[in-house]
Amino acid sequence: MTRGEPIIELQDVELAFGDKIVLSGLSLRVPAGMITCIIGLSGSGKSTTLRLINGLRLPQRGRVIVKGADVCGLSPAELIALRRSIGFAFQFAALFDSLTIGDNVALPLRENTSMSDEEITATVRETLESVGLADSVDRLPAELSGGMMKRAGFARAVVTKPEIVLFDEPTSGLDPIVTHLLTNIIIDINRRLGATVVVVSHDMQSVYQMADRVALLFEGAIIAEGTVEEIRSSDNPIVQQFLQGRDQGPIPL
Numbered sequence: 001m002t003r004g005e006p007i008i009e010l011q012d013v014e015l016a017f018g019d020k021i022v023l024s025g026l027s028l029r030v031p032a033g034m035i036t037c038i039i040g041l042s043g044s045g046k047s048t049t050l051r052l053i054n055g056l057r058l059p060q061r062g063r064v065i066v067k068g069a070d071v072c073g074l075s076p077a078e079l080i081a082l083r084r085s086i087g088f089a090f091q092f093a094a095l096f097d098s099l100t101i102g103d104n105v106a107l108p109l110r111e112n113t114s115m116s117d118e119e120i121t122a123t124v125r126e127t128l129e130s131v132g133l134a135d136s137v138d139r140l141p142a143e144l145s146g147g148m149m150k151r152a153g154f155a156r157a158v159v160t161k162p163e164i165v166l167f168d169e170p171t172s173g174l175d176p177i178v179t180h181l182l183t184n185i186i187i188d189i190n191r192r193l194g195a196t197v198v199v200v201s202h203d204m205q206s207v208y209q210m211a212d213r214v215a216l217l218f219e220g221a222i223i224a225e226g227t228v229e230e231i232r233s234s235d236n237p238i239v240q241q242f243l244q245g246r247d248q249g250p251i252p253l
Protein backbone atom coordinates (compact mmCIF):
# COMPACT_ATOMS: atom_id res chain seq x y z
CA MET A 1 0.00 0.00 0.00
CA THR A 2 1.30 3.48 -0.92
CA ARG A 3 2.53 5.62 1.96
CA GLY A 4 -0.25 7.94 3.09
CA GLU A 5 -3.19 5.88 1.82
CA PRO A 6 -5.58 4.87 4.61
CA ILE A 7 -4.60 1.34 5.70
CA ILE A 8 -6.95 1.44 8.71
CA GLU A 9 -10.32 3.21 8.75
CA LEU A 10 -12.73 3.41 11.65
CA GLN A 11 -16.09 4.82 10.57
CA ASP A 12 -18.63 6.00 13.12
CA VAL A 13 -17.74 3.18 15.48
CA GLU A 14 -19.76 2.41 18.59
CA LEU A 15 -18.68 -0.03 21.27
CA ALA A 16 -20.22 -0.60 24.70
CA PHE A 17 -19.44 -2.95 27.57
CA GLY A 18 -22.89 -3.86 28.90
CA ASP A 19 -24.73 -0.55 29.12
CA LYS A 20 -21.51 1.49 29.40
CA ILE A 21 -20.85 3.14 26.05
CA VAL A 22 -17.07 3.49 25.66
CA LEU A 23 -16.78 4.53 22.00
CA SER A 24 -19.48 6.38 20.09
CA GLY A 25 -19.21 8.13 16.73
CA LEU A 26 -15.50 7.39 16.57
CA SER A 27 -13.96 7.92 13.14
CA LEU A 28 -10.26 7.76 12.30
CA ARG A 29 -8.14 7.18 9.21
CA VAL A 30 -4.65 5.85 9.73
CA PRO A 31 -2.30 6.53 6.81
CA ALA A 32 -0.01 3.71 5.68
CA GLY A 33 3.67 3.90 6.51
CA MET A 34 3.29 6.65 9.09
CA ILE A 35 3.25 6.94 12.88
CA THR A 36 -0.17 7.84 14.29
CA CYS A 37 -0.40 8.56 18.01
CA ILE A 38 -3.71 8.25 19.85
CA ILE A 39 -3.77 10.34 23.00
CA GLY A 40 -6.49 10.65 25.63
CA LEU A 41 -7.35 10.41 29.30
CA SER A 42 -7.05 7.14 31.22
CA GLY A 43 -10.15 5.06 30.62
CA SER A 44 -11.11 6.96 27.46
CA GLY A 45 -10.98 3.82 25.30
CA LYS A 46 -7.48 3.93 23.77
CA SER A 47 -6.63 0.28 24.39
CA THR A 48 -10.11 -0.72 23.24
CA THR A 49 -9.48 1.17 19.98
CA LEU A 50 -6.26 -0.82 19.42
CA ARG A 51 -8.20 -4.05 20.04
CA LEU A 52 -10.73 -3.00 17.40
CA ILE A 53 -7.92 -2.47 14.90
CA ASN A 54 -6.48 -5.95 15.35
CA GLY A 55 -9.87 -7.66 15.42
CA LEU A 56 -9.73 -8.66 19.10
CA ARG A 57 -13.02 -6.75 19.53
CA LEU A 58 -15.75 -6.04 17.01
CA PRO A 59 -17.74 -2.79 16.89
CA GLN A 60 -21.45 -2.95 17.71
CA ARG A 61 -22.07 -0.25 15.10
CA GLY A 62 -19.98 1.40 12.42
CA ARG A 63 -17.16 -0.10 10.39
CA VAL A 64 -13.56 -1.04 11.03
CA ILE A 65 -11.69 -1.53 7.78
CA VAL A 66 -8.18 -2.90 7.94
CA LYS A 67 -6.15 -3.43 4.77
CA GLY A 68 -9.30 -3.11 2.70
CA ALA A 69 -11.41 -5.64 4.63
CA ASP A 70 -14.30 -4.87 6.98
CA VAL A 71 -13.47 -6.81 10.18
CA CYS A 72 -17.19 -7.52 10.75
CA GLY A 73 -17.28 -9.45 7.49
CA LEU A 74 -14.34 -11.73 8.33
CA SER A 75 -14.73 -15.40 9.20
CA PRO A 76 -13.22 -16.58 12.52
CA ALA A 77 -10.25 -17.99 10.59
CA GLU A 78 -9.76 -14.70 8.74
CA LEU A 79 -9.92 -12.78 12.05
CA ILE A 80 -7.17 -14.98 13.47
CA ALA A 81 -5.11 -14.37 10.32
CA LEU A 82 -5.66 -10.61 10.71
CA ARG A 83 -4.51 -10.68 14.35
CA ARG A 84 -1.41 -12.62 13.39
CA SER A 85 -0.57 -10.18 10.63
CA ILE A 86 -0.52 -7.23 13.07
CA GLY A 87 2.25 -6.72 15.61
CA PHE A 88 1.01 -5.80 19.09
CA ALA A 89 3.33 -4.48 21.81
CA PHE A 90 1.28 -4.73 24.99
CA GLN A 91 1.37 -2.18 27.80
CA PHE A 92 2.87 -4.72 30.18
CA ALA A 93 5.30 -6.53 27.90
CA ALA A 94 3.41 -9.82 28.57
CA LEU A 95 6.49 -12.04 28.20
CA PHE A 96 6.42 -15.66 29.33
CA ASP A 97 8.42 -15.73 32.61
CA SER A 98 9.76 -19.23 32.10
CA LEU A 99 11.03 -18.65 28.56
CA THR A 100 14.27 -16.88 27.66
CA ILE A 101 14.04 -13.59 25.78
CA GLY A 102 15.14 -15.42 22.62
CA ASP A 103 12.39 -18.02 22.98
CA ASN A 104 9.78 -15.34 23.74
CA VAL A 105 10.70 -13.46 20.57
CA ALA A 106 10.82 -16.70 18.56
CA LEU A 107 7.22 -17.65 19.45
CA PRO A 108 5.43 -15.75 16.65
CA LEU A 109 7.85 -17.27 14.13
CA ARG A 110 7.31 -20.81 15.49
CA GLU A 111 3.51 -20.33 15.49
CA ASN A 112 2.96 -18.41 12.28
CA THR A 113 5.70 -19.33 9.84
CA SER A 114 7.35 -22.42 8.43
CA MET A 115 10.88 -21.09 9.07
CA SER A 116 13.59 -23.60 9.95
CA ASP A 117 15.22 -23.48 13.40
CA GLU A 118 18.33 -21.91 11.84
CA GLU A 119 16.28 -19.18 10.15
CA ILE A 120 14.39 -18.54 13.40
CA THR A 121 17.61 -18.23 15.41
CA ALA A 122 19.07 -15.78 12.87
CA THR A 123 15.86 -13.70 12.67
CA VAL A 124 15.51 -13.54 16.46
CA ARG A 125 19.14 -12.44 16.80
CA GLU A 126 18.78 -9.77 14.13
CA THR A 127 15.53 -8.49 15.69
CA LEU A 128 17.00 -8.37 19.20
CA GLU A 129 20.01 -6.52 17.78
CA SER A 130 17.70 -3.92 16.25
CA VAL A 131 16.32 -3.10 19.72
CA GLY A 132 19.74 -3.25 21.41
CA LEU A 133 19.13 -6.55 23.21
CA ALA A 134 21.50 -8.88 21.35
CA ASP A 135 23.25 -9.77 24.62
CA SER A 136 20.01 -10.74 26.36
CA VAL A 137 18.92 -13.61 24.11
CA ASP A 138 19.54 -16.24 26.82
CA ARG A 139 18.30 -14.23 29.79
CA LEU A 140 14.94 -14.64 31.51
CA PRO A 141 12.44 -11.75 31.68
CA ALA A 142 12.99 -11.41 35.46
CA GLU A 143 16.64 -10.51 34.77
CA LEU A 144 15.72 -7.48 32.66
CA SER A 145 14.91 -3.88 33.61
CA GLY A 146 11.51 -2.37 32.78
CA GLY A 147 12.83 -0.64 29.67
CA MET A 148 14.55 -3.82 28.46
CA MET A 149 11.32 -5.79 28.93
CA LYS A 150 9.51 -3.21 26.81
CA ARG A 151 12.18 -3.60 24.12
CA ALA A 152 11.81 -7.39 24.23
CA GLY A 153 8.05 -6.89 23.80
CA PHE A 154 8.77 -4.64 20.79
CA ALA A 155 11.05 -7.32 19.32
CA ARG A 156 8.34 -9.95 19.66
CA ALA A 157 5.79 -7.59 18.05
CA VAL A 158 7.96 -6.95 14.97
CA VAL A 159 9.84 -10.24 14.52
CA THR A 160 7.47 -11.34 11.71
CA LYS A 161 7.98 -7.95 9.95
CA PRO A 162 4.28 -7.02 10.11
CA GLU A 163 2.81 -4.30 7.93
CA ILE A 164 1.04 -2.77 10.96
CA VAL A 165 2.44 -2.51 14.50
CA LEU A 166 0.38 -1.33 17.49
CA PHE A 167 2.02 -0.05 20.70
CA ASP A 168 -0.04 0.34 23.88
CA GLU A 169 1.59 2.89 26.20
CA PRO A 170 5.14 1.91 25.24
CA THR A 171 6.81 4.38 27.62
CA SER A 172 4.46 4.50 30.60
CA GLY A 173 6.19 4.40 33.96
CA LEU A 174 9.70 4.82 32.53
CA ASP A 175 12.27 7.57 33.03
CA PRO A 176 12.87 10.26 30.36
CA ILE A 177 16.09 8.70 29.07
CA VAL A 178 14.58 5.25 28.57
CA THR A 179 11.47 6.93 27.11
CA HIS A 180 13.67 8.71 24.55
CA LEU A 181 15.42 5.44 23.65
CA LEU A 182 12.12 3.55 23.23
CA THR A 183 10.67 6.38 21.15
CA ASN A 184 13.70 6.23 18.85
CA ILE A 185 13.26 2.47 18.50
CA ILE A 186 9.62 2.97 17.44
CA ILE A 187 10.74 5.55 14.85
CA ASP A 188 13.36 3.08 13.63
CA ILE A 189 10.73 0.31 13.31
CA ASN A 190 8.58 2.66 11.22
CA ARG A 191 11.46 3.66 8.94
CA ARG A 192 13.27 0.34 8.61
CA LEU A 193 10.21 -1.89 8.13
CA GLY A 194 8.12 0.79 6.44
CA ALA A 195 5.50 -0.32 8.97
CA THR A 196 2.33 1.58 9.74
CA VAL A 197 2.60 2.34 13.45
CA VAL A 198 -0.22 3.22 15.85
CA VAL A 199 0.90 4.27 19.32
CA VAL A 200 -1.34 4.89 22.32
CA SER A 201 0.46 7.21 24.70
CA HIS A 202 -0.02 10.07 27.07
CA ASP A 203 3.63 10.98 27.11
CA MET A 204 3.45 14.20 25.10
CA GLN A 205 7.24 14.63 24.67
CA SER A 206 7.42 11.20 23.10
CA VAL A 207 4.35 11.92 20.93
CA TYR A 208 5.84 15.20 19.68
CA GLN A 209 9.08 13.38 18.84
CA MET A 210 7.60 10.56 16.79
CA ALA A 211 4.10 11.36 15.52
CA ASP A 212 3.27 12.06 11.89
CA ARG A 213 -0.38 12.29 12.96
CA VAL A 214 -1.94 12.83 16.39
CA ALA A 215 -5.54 11.95 17.29
CA LEU A 216 -7.20 12.95 20.56
CA LEU A 217 -9.81 10.54 21.92
CA PHE A 218 -12.30 12.23 24.21
CA GLU A 219 -15.71 11.05 25.43
CA GLY A 220 -15.82 8.18 22.97
CA ALA A 221 -14.77 9.95 19.77
CA ILE A 222 -11.73 11.44 18.04
CA ILE A 223 -12.30 15.17 18.59
CA ALA A 224 -9.09 16.43 16.98
CA GLU A 225 -6.67 14.95 14.44
CA GLY A 226 -3.71 16.40 12.61
CA THR A 227 0.05 16.86 12.52
CA VAL A 228 1.90 17.70 15.73
CA GLU A 229 1.95 21.35 14.62
CA GLU A 230 -1.77 21.37 13.88
CA ILE A 231 -2.66 19.77 17.20
CA ARG A 232 -0.34 22.04 19.19
CA SER A 233 -1.83 25.14 17.59
CA SER A 234 -5.44 23.89 17.92
CA ASP A 235 -7.83 26.44 19.34
CA ASN A 236 -10.01 23.68 20.82
CA PRO A 237 -9.92 24.28 24.61
CA ILE A 238 -10.17 20.54 25.34
CA VAL A 239 -7.06 19.89 23.21
CA GLN A 240 -5.14 22.68 24.90
CA GLN A 241 -6.14 21.57 28.40
CA PHE A 242 -5.01 18.03 27.60
CA LEU A 243 -1.67 19.09 26.05
CA GLN A 244 -0.87 21.41 28.93
CA GLY A 245 -2.06 18.97 31.59
CA ARG A 246 -4.11 21.65 33.33
CA ASP A 247 -6.77 20.76 35.89
CA GLN A 248 -8.79 23.87 35.06
CA GLY A 249 -10.82 23.83 31.85
CA PRO A 250 -13.67 22.12 30.01
CA ILE A 251 -12.57 18.53 30.76
CA PRO A 252 -14.67 17.16 33.63
CA LEU A 253 -12.32 15.61 36.22
Ligand SMILES: Nc1ncnc2c1ncn2[C@@H]1O[C@H](COP(=O)(O)OP(=O)(O)O)[C@@H](O)[C@H]1O
Pocket: 017, 022, 040, 041, 042, 043, 044, 045, 046, 047, 048, 049
Ligand atom coordinates in the same frame (compact mmCIF):
# COMPACT_ATOMS: atom_id res chain seq x y z
N1 LIG B 1 -13.38 -6.15 28.94
C1 LIG B 1 -13.99 -5.07 29.49
N2 LIG B 1 -15.15 -5.20 30.16
C2 LIG B 1 -15.78 -4.14 30.71
N3 LIG B 1 -15.32 -2.88 30.63
C3 LIG B 1 -14.16 -2.68 29.97
C4 LIG B 1 -13.44 -3.76 29.37
N4 LIG B 1 -12.33 -3.25 28.78
C5 LIG B 1 -12.37 -1.92 29.01
N5 LIG B 1 -13.45 -1.57 29.72
C6 LIG B 1 -13.83 -0.22 30.11
O1 LIG B 1 -13.82 0.59 28.95
C7 LIG B 1 -13.26 1.88 29.23
C8 LIG B 1 -12.09 2.14 28.31
O2 LIG B 1 -11.04 1.23 28.63
P1 LIG B 1 -9.64 1.27 27.89
O3 LIG B 1 -9.85 1.11 26.44
O4 LIG B 1 -8.78 0.27 28.56
O5 LIG B 1 -9.16 2.75 28.20
P2 LIG B 1 -7.70 3.41 28.10
O6 LIG B 1 -6.81 2.44 27.40
O7 LIG B 1 -7.91 4.68 27.35
O8 LIG B 1 -7.26 3.70 29.51
C9 LIG B 1 -12.89 1.87 30.72
O9 LIG B 1 -13.95 2.48 31.42
C10 LIG B 1 -12.80 0.41 31.04
O10 LIG B 1 -13.14 0.19 32.39
Ligand SMILES: [Mg+2]
Pocket: 046, 047, 048, 168
Ligand atom coordinates in the same frame (compact mmCIF):
# COMPACT_ATOMS: atom_id res chain seq x y z
MG1 LIG C 1 -5.12 1.48 28.02
